[in-house]
Amino acid sequence: MSVIRDFVLPDLGEGLTESEIVTWRVAVGDAVALNQIIADVETAKAIVELPSPFAGTVAKLYAEPGVTVNVGERIVAFEVDDGAVGEAGMDVPAPGEGSADPGASSDSGVSGPSGLAGGEGDTMRAAPAPDAPEPNLVGYGAKDEGTGRPVRRAHAHAASTPVEPRPPSPVEVVETGAIGERLRSTPPVRKLARGLGVDLGTVTGTGADGLITRDDVLAVATGTAGAGALVSTGSTGGDGSAGGDGSTGGDGSAGVARSGSAERETRTPIRSVRKLTAAAMVQSAFTAPHVTEFLTVDVTRTMELLAALKEDRAFSDIHVNILTVVAKAVCVAVTRTPSLNAHWDDAAQEIVQYHYVNLGIAAATPRGLLVPNIKDADALDLAGLVSALAKLTQTARAGKTPPADLEGGTISITNIGVFGIDAGTPILNPGEAGILAMGAVRREPREFRGGIALRDIVTLSLSFDHRLVDGEQGSRFLADVGSILAEPGRVLTMV
Known part of the structure; x- marks a missing residue:
């Protein structure tokens, strides 16, 4: 049976x-x-x-x-x-x-x-x-x-x-005292009606068995009830909630184009990554006191090193770029300034000092901003970081980042330079003490050995939690990262 x-x-x-x-x-x-x-x-x-x-x-x-x-x-x-x-x-x-x-x-x-x-x-x-x-x-x-x-x-x-x-x-039966009938609707439709100020008692359901649909509510809200179907930017599901292209969704948010006129606005449901990112950024901005410092660095030596590695047979299959070098520089610098690799536990009233680096890399994906992290990045060499960064990026862009990779970060990097931006004031990932923004590498004329020469220049922006990191500590950390990028060989004096 x-x-x-x-x-x-x-x-x-x-x-x-x-x-x-x-x-x-x-x-x-x-x-x-x-x-x-x-x-x-x-x-x-x-x-x-x-x-x-x-x-x-x-x-x-x-x-x-x-x-x-x-x-x-x-x-x-x-x-x-x-x-x-x-x-x-x-x-x-x-x-x-x-x-x-x-x-x-x-x-x-x-x-x-x-x-x-x-x-x-x-x-x-x-x-x-x-x-x-x-x-x-x-x-x-x-x-x-x-x-x-x-x-x-x-x-x-x-x-x-x-x-x-x-x-x-799920369809809930709602009792209406005005007309004594029992109206049938769905949670998304009721939410939409509340948001538009529509009394369901005034709506005639056109769905199965008199079910009040999303279009019924929109028709009343826009004064087009009985005038035919309302033009919408989203597809409508069988329960009256909408979905499909993201302009409308099951939470009752609606994207409406007025009949007979060009669309003037589109409403998109706040959900998924955008919803979580917004909550996290608000929490971070209004919980941790942010301080941002900037440092412009001549990275010509680093760019020359990258060019040399491309010709090295040992790195023929390993595509090291400047983000990889910055990642390694951050891992080295936090060993000298560990307060950047810590967490303020407000509930326990404790400062948690991490003795490992789970390095977050901000990634712009079709789903929105994600910050997956490389576990124990400080234990990886350049080749290991290249492999980890490539896997992290591919997984994020494919929308397959597992939740575990989005948790447990200790410090982050955001590469705003890929968008042609020189500097910014990044907001901390909640729970982290520091985030470094890397700007675009630009070829600019600079003073060099008593003359003027074209040099590769980049601006670094460091935001940190002032509860955990003093100005002196933040400055020392940023200077260490800058020193490694300016003179890669100097890392030998730091480890």
Whole structure:
């Protein structure tokens, strides 16, 4: 006998409470194996591959790509063989199942948001196995308990008994005192209505069974109700929330183009990397007292060294650039000024001094600004740093940076020179004491050995937390980095 099992968005760790469905790798009717990747979901920190907790057939997808889903909300339903339930080790009930309180914790260990109607409908469900283990962390798949029994996979056919599909998204029934009817809408649509000041009691739902959709709310807000469909810059999902090109999304933010006129504005949901970056920068700017110092350095000797390395057979396959040298210089300089490699723990009222360097490298990616870090960068030579930087950059640009690489940084570098910028005042990564901005290398006329010569010049900008780093310490650190870049051989006197 086949039964339907819902899979809710699991807790992805790192304190994240929501994720956006980037893409589904399966479709309704597809047969899937245990731990097969079924979707890519985007958190505020990374894109994560979501494994299937069951072996069976995909019965329903509850969220369209581009929609943001809260932890604990249903995202997919599986039709599974009754005998295989529990053997997969990932029997995750829908929120509210087995509890009268919709917000009660489910067996998966995550709390479902209020308004989720778990257990509704005539869907057949199997009771959880009494000894079924707790769900494993996302990314690691279901646990194999080593029972020796093969997991039986459901057939791709429908069960002999028709199974009624669940609604595509949680729909809350709202009582309206004005007209005494019970209006149906979704959380994103209600949020949009609140933001636009629209009373849902005045909106006529055009969705299935009178469901109030996003377009219904926008039509009332813009005075075009009954005048046809509203032109929108985003695609609309079946629950009335929008997604697709990023101009509209499941949080109810809308991008609206007025009918018959050119688009004057676009509204984009604040989510994922942009949301986390904004919160982190506000926290940093208003928590740590920033000080920024600048140093202009003649890096001609470093550029000559890089040119020589290109001709060296030992470095024929290793493309060392100035960022690599700056990274090495920072690792050397913090050993002489360790206060730049520390953390102010306000909760514990302690200063944490790191004896290793997890070097953060700011990377501009299609998802926004990320600062993954190279673990134990101080233990790497130039060749090791080249390899680590290349891997870090490629992974970030592909959107595959794992959350672990975004945590635990101790000091950072941002290369604003690639954009042709000479200097700036970088904001500290939260929890770090220093960040160095490297400007563009420019060929400029300078005084040299009593005459004028064209030299390679770069400006370094160092921001530091004045609670941890005094002006003298910050200046010494910046001077050490500058000295290494001006005379690379001088590093021999510092180690």
